[in-house]
Structures are given as C-alpha cells and as structure tokens.
Amino acid sequence: MAYENITFNTSGNITTITINRPSKLNALNKATINELHDAFKKADEDATTKVIILTGSGEKAFVAGADISEFADFSVAQGGKLAAEGQAKLFDFVAHLSTPVLAAINGFALGGGLELAMAAHIRIASDNAKMGLPEVSLGVIPGYGGTQRLPQLVGKGRAFEMIMTAGMIDANQALQYGLVNHVTTLEELLPLAENLASKILKNSPVAIEAAITAVNAGFEDGENGYEAEITQFGKCFGTADFQEGTQAFLQKRKANFPGK
Numbered sequence: 001m002a003y004e005n006i007t008f009n010t011s012g013n014i015t016t017i018t019i020n021r022p023s024k025l026n027a028l029n030k031a032t033i034n035e036l037h038d039a040f041k042k043a044d045e046d047a048t049t050k051v052i053i054l055t056g057s058g059e060k061a062f063v064a065g066a067d068i069s070e071f072a073d074f075s076v077a078q079g080g081k082l083a084a085e086g087q088a089k090l091f092d093f094v095a096h097l098s099t100p101v102l103a104a105i106n107g108f109a110l111g112g113g114l115e116l117a118m119a120a121h122i123r124i125a126s127d128n129a130k131m132g133l134p135e136v137s138l139g140v141i142p143g144y145g146g147t148q149r150l151p152q153l154v155g156k157g158r159a160f161e162m163i164m165t166a167g168m169i170d171a172n173q174a175l176q177y178g179l180v181n182h183v184t185t186l187e188e189l190l191p192l193a194e195n196l197a198s199k200i201l202k203n204s205p206v207a208i209e210a211a212i213t214a215v216n217a218g219f220e221d222g223e224n225g226y227e228a229e230i231t232q233f234g235k236c237f238g239t240a241d242f243q244e245g246t247q248a249f250l251q252k253r254k255a256n257f258p259g260k
Helices: 030-045 076-095 112-119 146-154 156-165 171-177 186-201 205-217 225-236 240-250
Strands: 006-011 014-019 051-056 061-063 101-105 108-110 122-126 130-132 168-170 182-184
Touching: 006 030, 014 030, 014 186, 030 051, 030 076, 051 061, 051 112, 051 186, 061 101, 061 112, 076 112, 101 112, 101 186, 108 112, 112 130, 112 146, 122 171, 122 186, 130 171, 146 156, 168 171, 171 182, 182 186, 205 225, 205 240
Parallel strands: 014 051, 051 101, 061 108, 101 122, 108 130, 122 182
Antiparallel strands: 006 014, 130 168
C-alpha cells in the first residue's frame, strides 16, 4: 500500500509511523485511518519490528482531531457505523497489537488524536503538548474509545471533567493525571521514545506479547484479568524465550531471546 498521509520507517527493530498531514494538523480522516491500520498490521507482522513508535509530523500537532468535514452530515446509522468501524480498524486494533506501541505526543492531541494516543501501550509528551476531548462542544461524544480509556487512565472524576468541559490540559497536568508517563522537550521527544524502545528491546518479545494480553484482559467486560494472567504465565513456560531467559540468568550472562 502506497502511503499518502503517513510515513513508515524501520531501523534497528523499531518501526516509526508518522502521521503526515501538517496542513491539517495531522487530523484523522478515513484515508489516514486506513493507512494507519495497514501500517500497524505490516509492522506487527514484521519479525524484525519489536517496538512501534507513533508520532505526528511537524511541531504543532500529534493529531489535532478527526476531519469533521467527513461526517458533519451523517445520519444516526452512519454515525454509529463510523465509530464501530473506526474502533475495530484502528483504535482497538492498536490497543490489542502484540507489538508494543509507544505514542510520542508532539503538540496537540485532541479528540480522535488523544483517543489514538490512549490506545497505545505507553505515552510520552513534549512540553508543548495539549490534550483534550472536545467532542461535546460539537454536540457529540468521543466515539473512538475515549469515554472508556480516559477513565481507565485518569479516573472517573477527571475524565468526566475533561469530557464535560471540552477543555484541554497541558503536558505537565497530563503527567500528574497519569495520562502520560514522561514529559520532555520537543527536541528530546523522539530520542526519549527511542531510549524507552531500546529498553523494551532487551526483553522477551513473547513475554511482552503475553503481558499485553493479560493487562488488556483486566479492562474488558467478561474477562477475568487474573485468569488471563495465569494462562499467559503458564504459556510462557513452553517458550524458547523462557528457556533462554532462565538459562541466561543462571549462567550470569545477557539473554539473547529468539522471540519464540
């Protein structure tokens, strides 16, 4: 698939996906969502990719929201379909990806942009970042998982305040809320993302995939997170990574995980 709205680069087991619509502040439209789905799928299926970094082009925005012009005249049925298809194709898809996804939030992350960042497994932000879910100011609510993931990350009361006021918070407030893990300068944002990725790369990709499955299970209706943890823990014992990791520990050497 030829990309018009994103860039895709793999180097040293890290794939960087950059949303590249600077004239639209990297707003999400249907074409961009389709391209992102394809890029994440491609990276996840690539055995050489162990970590995915997601960011936006330029210095102003990660993703400044959805492209409102695409759905301003939608009917009830079309609106529901828009949310369902978007969640399945991109937001839930990213959240359940077996490869860890790190969102490097540069500038505005609003509406669908913040929802996309929240779908990632780890979030870091530049000190000029602004985050919010302004949908109620348009007469609608977040439709790409925002009403669910934001309370999980910051708590119910803070989520209600952010959603109901349609306001933005800055990077330091997001750090205080637990919405992001780290805040740094814009210049150091990608180096920090790469540094975190390098730490992840030292560990078993099979165990990391199992951890993603177990953690996600604790936030899903009908799933028992503890049971999922037990299952995934047990499965690890049958992997080559477990054999390598334990033998390396006992032999006091650095593990060289085969990823199997």
